[in-house]
Amino acid sequence: MYIFIGLILYHCLLLALTANICPNTTLCTCTFDILDCSGHRLGGIPAFRPSDKYIATLRLYNAELTQITNSSFAGINVSDILLNNNRIRLFLHGAFDGAEDVINALNLSHNALTTIPTAIGTLRKIQSLDISLNPINQIAFDSSGDEVLKRIGDTLHEFSFGHNTLYEWPHALRHLVTLKTLNVLGGSFKTLPPAAFHGFEGTLLNLRIENTKLIAIPVALSRLIYLERLNFDHNHFIGDAGILVPSFSSTILRYLNDLTLKDDSLTVFPNILKYLGGVQKLSLEGNKLDVIGDNSIKVIAAINVRDLSLRNCNLSRVPGAISSMRNLSILDLSKNNIHSFERNDFTNMSLIKNLTVSNNPLNYISPDAFNELHNLIHLNLQDTDLTEIPTAIENSPDLRDVILPKDQIICTCDLSWLKKYRDTHKTDAGCPKLSIQGTCETIISSIERYLHSFIPMCPNYNVTTESSNDCYHGSIFDETHE
Structure with a gap:
Protein backbone atom coordinates (compact mmCIF):
# COMPACT_ATOMS: atom_id res chain seq x y z
CA MET A 1 0.00 0.00 0.00
CA TYR A 2 2.76 2.43 0.97
CA ILE A 3 4.68 1.58 -2.19
CA PHE A 4 1.60 2.32 -4.30
CA ILE A 5 1.08 5.70 -2.60
CA GLY A 6 4.77 6.46 -3.02
CA LEU A 7 4.59 5.80 -6.76
CA ILE A 8 1.58 8.09 -7.11
CA LEU A 9 3.38 10.87 -5.24
CA TYR A 10 6.50 10.37 -7.36
CA HIS A 11 4.51 10.62 -10.60
CA CYS A 12 2.71 13.71 -9.33
CA LEU A 13 6.06 15.31 -8.53
CA LEU A 14 7.36 14.57 -12.02
CA LEU A 15 4.25 16.06 -13.57
CA ALA A 16 4.57 19.17 -11.42
CA LEU A 17 8.23 19.65 -12.35
CA THR A 18 7.51 19.20 -16.05
CA ALA A 19 4.52 21.54 -15.92
CA ASN A 20 6.82 24.29 -14.68
CA ILE A 21 8.51 24.53 -18.08
CA CYS A 22 5.41 24.11 -20.23
CA PRO A 23 4.70 27.14 -22.43
CA ASN A 24 1.63 29.24 -21.71
CA THR A 25 -0.40 27.59 -24.44
CA THR A 26 -2.96 24.82 -24.61
CA LEU A 27 -1.29 23.61 -27.80
CA CYS A 28 1.47 21.85 -25.87
CA THR A 29 1.30 19.00 -23.38
CA CYS A 30 3.95 18.08 -20.84
CA THR A 31 4.29 14.52 -19.59
CA PHE A 32 7.29 13.43 -17.54
CA ASP A 33 10.32 14.10 -19.79
CA ILE A 34 8.44 14.80 -23.04
CA LEU A 35 7.17 18.18 -24.27
CA ASP A 36 4.72 17.65 -27.11
CA CYS A 37 3.75 20.65 -29.25
CA SER A 38 3.23 18.65 -32.44
CA GLY A 39 0.25 18.65 -34.77
CA HIS A 40 -0.82 22.28 -34.23
CA ARG A 41 -0.50 25.54 -36.14
CA LEU A 42 2.00 27.14 -33.84
CA GLY A 43 3.20 29.94 -36.08
CA GLY A 44 6.49 29.95 -34.18
CA ILE A 45 8.41 28.20 -31.42
CA PRO A 46 6.48 28.58 -28.12
CA ALA A 47 8.04 30.59 -25.29
CA PHE A 48 9.28 27.96 -22.85
CA ARG A 49 9.70 28.72 -19.18
CA PRO A 50 13.39 28.50 -18.21
CA SER A 51 14.17 25.40 -16.17
CA ASP A 52 17.01 22.98 -15.39
CA LYS A 53 14.56 20.05 -15.55
CA TYR A 54 15.83 17.46 -18.03
CA ILE A 55 13.64 17.04 -21.11
CA ALA A 56 14.37 13.98 -23.23
CA THR A 57 12.28 14.96 -26.25
CA LEU A 58 10.72 18.16 -27.57
CA ARG A 59 8.15 17.36 -30.27
CA LEU A 60 7.54 20.14 -32.76
CA TYR A 61 6.79 18.11 -35.88
CA ASN A 62 3.73 18.76 -38.08
CA ALA A 63 3.40 22.21 -36.52
CA GLU A 64 3.45 24.27 -39.76
CA LEU A 65 6.60 26.09 -38.70
CA THR A 66 8.31 28.16 -41.39
CA GLN A 67 11.25 29.68 -39.51
CA ILE A 68 13.41 29.19 -36.43
CA THR A 69 14.49 32.45 -34.84
CA ASN A 70 17.35 33.30 -32.48
CA SER A 71 17.38 31.79 -28.96
CA SER A 72 14.35 29.61 -29.70
CA PHE A 73 15.45 26.97 -27.19
CA ALA A 74 17.29 29.06 -24.61
CA GLY A 75 16.73 28.21 -20.98
CA ILE A 76 15.53 24.62 -21.39
CA ASN A 77 17.56 21.46 -20.87
CA VAL A 78 16.39 19.45 -23.87
CA SER A 79 18.21 16.49 -25.44
CA ASP A 80 16.29 15.62 -28.64
CA ILE A 81 14.40 18.13 -30.80
CA LEU A 82 11.98 16.91 -33.48
CA LEU A 83 11.28 19.61 -36.09
CA ASN A 84 10.48 17.25 -38.95
CA ASN A 85 7.49 17.56 -41.30
CA ASN A 86 7.22 21.34 -41.20
CA ARG A 87 7.81 24.01 -43.86
CA ILE A 88 10.95 25.53 -42.40
CA ARG A 89 12.88 27.69 -44.87
CA LEU A 90 14.65 30.15 -42.58
CA PHE A 91 16.95 29.06 -39.77
CA LEU A 92 18.78 31.92 -38.05
CA HIS A 93 22.38 31.43 -36.94
CA GLY A 94 21.53 32.08 -33.28
CA ALA A 95 18.64 29.62 -33.15
CA PHE A 96 20.38 27.45 -30.55
CA ASP A 97 21.86 30.23 -28.43
CA GLY A 98 21.75 29.08 -24.82
CA ALA A 99 21.29 25.41 -25.77
CA GLU A 100 24.59 24.66 -27.48
CA ASP A 101 25.74 22.19 -24.83
CA VAL A 102 22.53 20.24 -24.20
CA ILE A 103 21.12 19.21 -27.58
CA ASN A 104 22.14 15.67 -28.61
CA ALA A 105 19.77 14.91 -31.50
CA LEU A 106 18.06 17.11 -34.10
CA ASN A 107 15.52 16.01 -36.71
CA LEU A 108 14.89 18.49 -39.54
CA SER A 109 13.68 16.01 -42.17
CA HIS A 110 10.81 16.84 -44.55
CA ASN A 111 11.22 20.62 -44.55
CA ALA A 112 12.01 23.27 -47.16
CA LEU A 113 15.64 24.00 -46.30
CA THR A 114 17.95 24.68 -49.24
CA THR A 115 21.14 24.88 -47.17
CA ILE A 116 22.44 23.21 -44.03
CA PRO A 117 21.69 25.76 -41.26
CA THR A 118 24.89 27.28 -39.86
CA ALA A 119 23.25 27.20 -36.42
CA ILE A 120 23.82 23.44 -36.34
CA GLY A 121 27.55 24.10 -36.25
CA THR A 122 27.17 25.66 -32.80
CA LEU A 123 25.91 22.41 -31.23
CA ARG A 124 28.92 21.11 -29.35
CA LYS A 125 27.42 17.77 -28.23
CA ILE A 126 25.21 16.76 -31.13
CA GLN A 127 25.34 13.04 -31.91
CA SER A 128 22.42 12.54 -34.32
CA LEU A 129 21.33 14.81 -37.19
CA ASP A 130 18.63 14.25 -39.82
CA ILE A 131 18.32 16.75 -42.69
CA SER A 132 16.88 14.26 -45.20
CA LEU A 133 14.19 15.18 -47.73
CA ASN A 134 15.12 18.85 -47.83
CA PRO A 135 15.97 20.31 -51.28
CA ILE A 136 19.67 20.76 -50.44
CA ASN A 137 21.79 20.22 -53.56
CA GLN A 138 25.45 19.28 -53.76
CA ILE A 139 26.64 22.88 -54.22
CA ALA A 140 24.91 24.04 -51.04
CA PHE A 141 26.04 20.91 -49.25
CA ASP A 142 29.70 21.51 -50.03
CA SER A 143 29.70 25.29 -49.52
CA SER A 144 28.01 26.43 -46.32
CA GLY A 145 27.46 22.84 -45.24
CA ASP A 146 31.16 22.03 -45.36
CA GLU A 147 31.99 24.25 -42.37
CA VAL A 148 28.96 23.01 -40.42
CA LEU A 149 29.89 19.35 -40.78
CA LYS A 150 33.50 20.16 -39.97
CA ARG A 151 32.43 21.72 -36.67
CA ILE A 152 30.26 18.80 -35.56
CA GLY A 153 32.27 15.98 -37.15
CA ASP A 154 33.99 14.98 -33.91
CA THR A 155 30.72 14.26 -32.07
CA LEU A 156 28.25 13.18 -34.77
CA HIS A 157 27.54 9.43 -34.73
CA GLU A 158 24.41 9.29 -36.92
CA PHE A 159 23.64 11.37 -40.02
CA SER A 160 20.70 11.24 -42.43
CA PHE A 161 20.41 13.20 -45.67
CA GLY A 162 19.11 12.88 -49.22
CA HIS A 163 16.78 14.47 -51.77
CA ASN A 164 16.16 14.14 -55.50
CA THR A 165 17.84 17.54 -56.05
CA LEU A 166 21.16 15.95 -55.08
CA TYR A 167 22.87 14.98 -58.34
CA GLU A 168 26.36 14.42 -56.95
CA TRP A 169 27.77 12.84 -53.82
CA PRO A 170 28.67 15.58 -51.28
CA HIS A 171 32.37 15.79 -50.41
CA ALA A 172 31.65 17.51 -47.08
CA LEU A 173 30.89 14.11 -45.56
CA ARG A 174 34.63 13.56 -45.14
CA HIS A 175 34.51 15.61 -41.92
CA LEU A 176 32.32 13.05 -40.10
CA VAL A 177 35.23 11.14 -38.60
CA THR A 178 33.27 9.41 -35.80
CA LEU A 179 30.23 8.43 -37.86
CA LYS A 180 28.66 5.05 -37.05
CA THR A 181 25.35 5.25 -38.94
CA LEU A 182 24.73 6.89 -42.32
CA ASN A 183 21.28 7.05 -43.94
CA VAL A 184 21.11 8.24 -47.55
CA LEU A 185 17.37 8.64 -48.14
CA GLY A 186 17.22 9.78 -51.76
CA GLY A 187 19.35 11.18 -54.55
CA SER A 188 19.59 11.57 -58.32
CA PHE A 189 23.26 10.54 -58.55
CA LYS A 190 24.05 7.49 -60.68
CA THR A 191 27.47 6.67 -59.27
CA LEU A 192 29.53 7.23 -56.14
CA PRO A 193 33.22 8.14 -56.11
CA PRO A 194 35.62 5.44 -54.86
CA ALA A 195 36.39 7.61 -51.81
CA ALA A 196 32.74 8.34 -51.02
CA PHE A 197 33.11 7.18 -47.42
CA HIS A 198 36.53 8.68 -46.78
CA GLY A 199 36.84 9.96 -43.24
CA PHE A 200 34.66 7.30 -41.64
CA GLU A 201 35.66 4.12 -43.47
CA GLY A 202 36.91 2.63 -40.22
CA THR A 203 34.02 3.73 -37.98
CA LEU A 204 30.83 3.14 -40.00
CA LEU A 205 28.74 0.22 -38.75
CA ASN A 206 25.34 0.84 -40.39
CA LEU A 207 24.63 2.12 -43.90
CA ARG A 208 21.30 2.76 -45.59
CA ILE A 209 21.10 3.87 -49.23
CA GLU A 210 17.64 4.02 -50.77
CA ASN A 211 15.59 5.74 -53.49
CA THR A 212 18.58 6.77 -55.61
CA LYS A 213 19.39 6.44 -59.31
CA LEU A 214 22.52 4.39 -58.74
CA ILE A 215 23.16 1.93 -61.56
CA ALA A 216 25.46 -0.32 -59.53
CA ILE A 217 26.29 -1.03 -55.91
CA PRO A 218 29.23 1.31 -55.21
CA VAL A 219 32.73 -0.18 -55.15
CA ALA A 220 33.35 2.27 -52.28
CA LEU A 221 31.53 -0.23 -50.05
CA SER A 222 34.56 -2.49 -50.09
CA ARG A 223 36.41 0.10 -47.98
CA LEU A 224 33.97 -0.07 -45.07
CA ILE A 225 36.06 -2.27 -42.83
CA TYR A 226 33.65 -2.81 -39.93
CA LEU A 227 30.27 -2.50 -41.67
CA GLU A 228 27.68 -4.70 -39.94
CA ARG A 229 24.37 -3.70 -41.55
CA LEU A 230 23.66 -2.63 -45.14
CA ASN A 231 20.18 -1.61 -46.31
CA PHE A 232 20.39 -1.01 -50.06
CA ASP A 233 16.72 -0.70 -50.99
CA HIS A 234 14.39 0.80 -53.61
CA ASN A 235 17.21 1.59 -56.02
CA HIS A 236 15.30 0.69 -59.16
CA PHE A 237 18.15 1.14 -61.66
CA ILE A 238 20.34 -1.55 -60.10
CA GLY A 239 19.03 -4.79 -61.58
CA ASP A 240 21.03 -8.02 -61.75
CA ALA A 241 23.88 -6.34 -63.63
CA GLY A 242 24.34 -3.74 -60.91
CA ILE A 243 25.32 -6.20 -58.19
CA LEU A 244 29.10 -5.98 -58.52
CA VAL A 245 31.32 -8.60 -56.92
CA PRO A 246 34.18 -6.11 -56.20
CA SER A 247 31.76 -4.12 -54.03
CA PHE A 248 31.43 -7.07 -51.67
CA SER A 249 34.96 -8.25 -51.09
CA SER A 250 34.86 -11.07 -48.56
CA THR A 251 38.24 -10.02 -47.19
CA ILE A 252 36.89 -6.59 -46.30
CA LEU A 253 33.18 -6.96 -45.45
CA ARG A 254 33.79 -9.82 -43.07
CA TYR A 255 31.65 -8.22 -40.34
CA LEU A 256 28.55 -7.74 -42.51
CA ASN A 257 25.71 -9.78 -40.96
CA ASP A 258 22.52 -7.95 -42.00
CA LEU A 259 21.86 -7.27 -45.69
CA THR A 260 18.71 -6.02 -47.44
CA LEU A 261 18.41 -5.64 -51.20
CA LYS A 262 14.72 -4.78 -51.32
CA ASP A 263 13.00 -3.66 -54.50
CA ASP A 264 16.23 -3.34 -56.52
CA SER A 265 14.82 -4.84 -59.76
CA LEU A 266 16.56 -8.18 -59.20
CA THR A 267 15.36 -11.35 -60.94
CA VAL A 268 17.84 -13.89 -59.53
CA PHE A 269 19.67 -14.61 -56.29
CA PRO A 270 22.74 -12.31 -56.48
CA ASN A 271 26.02 -14.18 -57.04
CA ILE A 272 27.80 -11.88 -54.59
CA LEU A 273 26.08 -13.66 -51.69
CA LYS A 274 28.55 -16.54 -51.89
CA TYR A 275 31.30 -14.10 -50.90
CA LEU A 276 29.41 -12.95 -47.80
CA GLY A 277 29.69 -15.89 -45.46
CA GLY A 278 29.01 -13.73 -42.40
CA VAL A 279 25.55 -12.59 -43.46
CA GLN A 280 22.95 -14.00 -41.05
CA LYS A 281 19.93 -11.93 -42.08
CA LEU A 282 18.98 -11.38 -45.73
CA SER A 283 16.00 -9.70 -47.36
CA LEU A 284 15.27 -9.72 -51.09
CA GLU A 285 11.76 -8.39 -50.55
CA GLY A 286 10.01 -6.71 -53.47
CA ASN A 287 12.16 -8.19 -56.25
CA LYS A 288 10.34 -10.12 -58.97
CA LEU A 289 12.30 -13.35 -58.61
CA ASP A 290 9.43 -15.46 -60.02
CA VAL A 291 11.39 -18.72 -59.86
CA ILE A 292 14.62 -19.35 -57.99
CA GLY A 293 16.21 -21.85 -60.36
CA ASP A 294 18.95 -24.45 -60.06
CA ASN A 295 21.58 -21.86 -60.95
CA SER A 296 20.97 -20.30 -57.57
CA ILE A 297 21.66 -23.49 -55.60
CA LYS A 298 25.45 -23.03 -55.54
CA VAL A 299 25.03 -19.46 -54.35
CA ILE A 300 22.50 -20.39 -51.69
CA ALA A 301 24.47 -23.39 -50.44
CA ALA A 302 27.49 -21.18 -49.75
CA ILE A 303 25.74 -18.77 -47.39
CA ASN A 304 24.91 -19.13 -43.70
CA VAL A 305 21.72 -17.08 -43.63
CA ARG A 306 19.43 -17.80 -40.69
CA ASP A 307 16.74 -15.20 -41.41
CA LEU A 308 15.49 -14.94 -45.01
CA SER A 309 12.73 -12.70 -46.38
CA LEU A 310 11.35 -13.41 -49.86
CA ARG A 311 8.28 -11.31 -49.20
CA ASN A 312 6.49 -9.96 -52.29
CA CYS A 313 8.83 -11.68 -54.77
CA ASN A 314 6.14 -12.96 -57.16
CA LEU A 315 6.83 -16.58 -56.20
CA SER A 316 4.26 -19.19 -57.21
CA ARG A 317 5.77 -22.01 -55.15
CA VAL A 318 8.22 -22.59 -52.32
CA PRO A 319 11.64 -22.30 -54.00
CA GLY A 320 13.30 -25.71 -53.87
CA ALA A 321 16.72 -24.10 -53.99
CA ILE A 322 16.42 -22.72 -50.47
CA SER A 323 16.50 -26.26 -49.09
CA SER A 324 20.27 -25.86 -49.44
CA MET A 325 20.19 -23.25 -46.68
CA ARG A 326 20.74 -25.69 -43.83
CA ASN A 327 20.94 -23.02 -41.10
CA LEU A 328 17.66 -21.28 -41.97
CA SER A 329 15.46 -20.66 -38.92
CA ILE A 330 13.23 -17.76 -40.03
CA LEU A 331 11.53 -17.74 -43.45
CA ASP A 332 9.11 -15.09 -44.73
CA LEU A 333 7.19 -15.99 -47.91
CA SER A 334 4.32 -13.55 -47.39
CA LYS A 335 2.65 -11.54 -50.18
CA ASN A 336 3.48 -13.98 -52.97
CA ASN A 337 1.36 -16.12 -55.31
CA ILE A 338 1.73 -19.50 -53.59
CA HIS A 339 -1.35 -21.73 -53.87
CA SER A 340 -0.19 -24.91 -52.16
CA PHE A 341 2.40 -26.59 -49.95
CA GLU A 342 3.36 -30.00 -51.27
CA ARG A 343 5.04 -32.90 -49.51
CA ASN A 344 8.64 -32.01 -50.38
CA ASP A 345 8.43 -28.22 -50.26
CA PHE A 346 10.29 -27.97 -46.94
CA THR A 347 12.84 -30.73 -47.40
CA ASN A 348 16.05 -30.21 -45.38
CA MET A 349 14.57 -27.24 -43.52
CA SER A 350 14.39 -28.88 -40.12
CA LEU A 351 15.81 -25.84 -38.28
CA ILE A 352 13.01 -23.47 -39.28
CA LYS A 353 11.31 -22.03 -36.19
CA ASN A 354 9.31 -19.18 -37.70
CA LEU A 355 7.41 -19.54 -40.99
CA THR A 356 5.31 -16.68 -42.38
CA VAL A 357 3.11 -17.29 -45.43
CA SER A 358 0.43 -14.64 -44.91
CA ASN A 359 -1.18 -12.84 -47.84
CA ASN A 360 -0.93 -15.72 -50.31
CA PRO A 361 -3.75 -17.45 -52.25
CA LEU A 362 -2.82 -20.60 -50.32
CA ASN A 363 -5.69 -23.11 -50.32
CA TYR A 364 -4.02 -26.50 -49.82
CA HIS A 378 5.46 -19.98 -35.07
CA LEU A 379 3.29 -20.42 -38.18
CA ASN A 380 1.51 -17.46 -39.79
CA LEU A 381 -1.20 -18.36 -42.32
CA GLN A 382 -3.18 -15.14 -41.96
CA ASP A 383 -4.98 -13.73 -45.01
CA THR A 384 -4.70 -16.92 -47.07
CA ASP A 385 -7.51 -18.87 -48.78
CA LEU A 386 -7.46 -21.78 -46.37
CA THR A 387 -10.83 -23.00 -45.11
CA GLU A 388 -9.53 -25.96 -43.13
CA ILE A 389 -6.92 -26.24 -40.41
CA PRO A 390 -4.05 -28.24 -41.93
CA THR A 391 -3.42 -31.60 -40.28
CA ALA A 392 0.24 -31.11 -41.23
CA ILE A 393 0.76 -29.18 -38.00
CA GLU A 394 0.68 -32.50 -36.11
CA ASN A 395 4.18 -33.13 -37.48
CA SER A 396 5.62 -30.10 -35.67
CA PRO A 397 5.65 -31.05 -31.97
CA ASP A 398 7.21 -27.76 -30.83
CA LEU A 399 4.58 -25.59 -32.53
CA ARG A 400 3.34 -22.91 -30.14
CA ASP A 401 1.08 -20.66 -32.20
CA VAL A 402 -0.73 -20.76 -35.51
CA ILE A 403 -2.36 -17.67 -37.02
CA LEU A 404 -5.22 -18.58 -39.37
CA PRO A 405 -7.54 -16.51 -41.60
CA LYS A 406 -10.40 -14.66 -40.00
CA ASP A 407 -14.01 -15.81 -40.63
CA GLN A 408 -12.95 -18.53 -43.11
CA ILE A 409 -12.28 -21.73 -41.20
CA ILE A 410 -15.00 -24.40 -41.36
CA CYS A 411 -15.64 -25.37 -37.74
CA THR A 412 -17.40 -28.71 -37.34
CA CYS A 413 -16.98 -31.85 -35.28
CA ASP A 414 -14.28 -32.86 -37.77
CA LEU A 415 -11.93 -30.70 -35.69
CA SER A 416 -11.98 -33.28 -32.90
CA TRP A 417 -8.51 -34.36 -34.04
CA LEU A 418 -7.15 -30.91 -33.19
CA LYS A 419 -8.80 -30.86 -29.78
CA LYS A 420 -7.27 -34.27 -28.97
CA TYR A 421 -3.88 -33.21 -30.29
CA ARG A 422 -3.85 -30.12 -28.07
CA ASP A 423 -4.99 -32.08 -25.04
CA THR A 424 -2.08 -34.49 -25.42
CA HIS A 425 0.54 -31.77 -26.00
CA LYS A 426 0.52 -29.65 -22.87
CA THR A 427 2.70 -27.29 -20.91
CA ASP A 428 3.89 -28.03 -17.39
CA ALA A 429 0.84 -26.10 -16.17
CA GLY A 430 -1.46 -28.57 -17.92
CA CYS A 431 -2.55 -26.20 -20.70
CA PRO A 432 -2.28 -26.87 -24.45
CA LYS A 433 1.08 -25.88 -25.91
CA LEU A 434 -0.53 -24.87 -29.19
CA SER A 435 -2.38 -21.57 -29.46
CA ILE A 436 -4.74 -21.05 -32.42
CA GLN A 437 -5.68 -17.58 -33.67
CA GLY A 438 -8.52 -17.21 -36.15
CA THR A 439 -12.31 -17.35 -36.37
CA CYS A 440 -14.89 -19.77 -37.72
CA GLU A 441 -16.91 -19.30 -40.87
CA THR A 442 -19.68 -21.70 -39.88
CA ILE A 443 -20.37 -20.32 -36.40
CA ILE A 444 -19.80 -17.05 -34.59
CA SER A 445 -16.82 -18.09 -32.54
CA SER A 446 -13.07 -17.97 -32.35
CA ILE A 447 -11.39 -21.28 -33.14
CA GLU A 448 -9.98 -21.45 -29.60
CA ARG A 449 -13.45 -21.06 -28.15
CA TYR A 450 -14.91 -23.61 -30.54
CA LEU A 451 -12.32 -26.21 -29.57
CA HIS A 452 -12.81 -25.55 -25.87
CA SER A 453 -16.60 -25.27 -25.68
CA PHE A 454 -18.18 -26.98 -28.69
CA ILE A 455 -15.99 -29.95 -29.62
CA PRO A 456 -16.60 -31.73 -26.26
CA MET A 457 -20.32 -31.81 -27.18
CA CYS A 458 -19.69 -33.65 -30.46
CA PRO A 459 -21.21 -37.16 -30.50
CA ASN A 460 -18.03 -38.95 -31.53
CA TYR A 461 -15.69 -37.06 -29.24
CA ASN A 462 -14.01 -39.25 -26.64
CA VAL A 463 -12.54 -37.38 -23.69
CA THR A 464 -8.89 -38.22 -23.10
CA THR A 465 -7.19 -35.63 -20.92
CA GLU A 466 -9.37 -32.56 -20.81
CA SER A 467 -7.68 -29.19 -20.26
CA SER A 468 -8.65 -27.06 -17.29
CA ASN A 469 -11.02 -24.13 -17.76
CA ASP A 470 -8.21 -21.98 -16.40
CA CYS A 471 -6.33 -22.56 -19.65
CA TYR A 472 -8.97 -20.77 -21.71
CA HIS A 473 -9.13 -17.01 -21.38
CA GLY A 474 -11.05 -16.21 -24.52
CA SER A 475 -9.52 -14.22 -27.37
CA ILE A 476 -9.80 -10.93 -29.13
CA PHE A 477 -11.85 -12.71 -31.78
CA ASP A 478 -14.50 -13.66 -29.22
CA GLU A 479 -15.05 -10.02 -28.39
CA THR A 480 -15.64 -9.11 -32.01
CA HIS A 481 -18.28 -11.83 -32.39
CA GLU A 482 -20.32 -11.20 -29.29
Missing part, protein backbone atom coordinates in the same frame (compact mmCIF):
# COMPACT_ATOMS: atom_id res chain seq x y z
CA ILE A 365 -1.39 -27.89 -47.45
CA SER A 366 -0.39 -31.52 -47.86
CA PRO A 367 -0.70 -33.58 -44.65
CA ASP A 368 3.01 -34.38 -45.08
CA ALA A 369 4.17 -30.85 -45.91
CA PHE A 370 5.65 -30.25 -42.45
CA ASN A 371 7.22 -33.68 -42.00
CA GLU A 372 10.68 -32.15 -41.60
CA LEU A 373 9.68 -29.01 -39.72
CA HIS A 374 10.37 -30.59 -36.34
CA ASN A 375 11.47 -27.31 -34.73
CA LEU A 376 8.69 -25.08 -36.03
CA ILE A 377 7.36 -22.78 -33.29
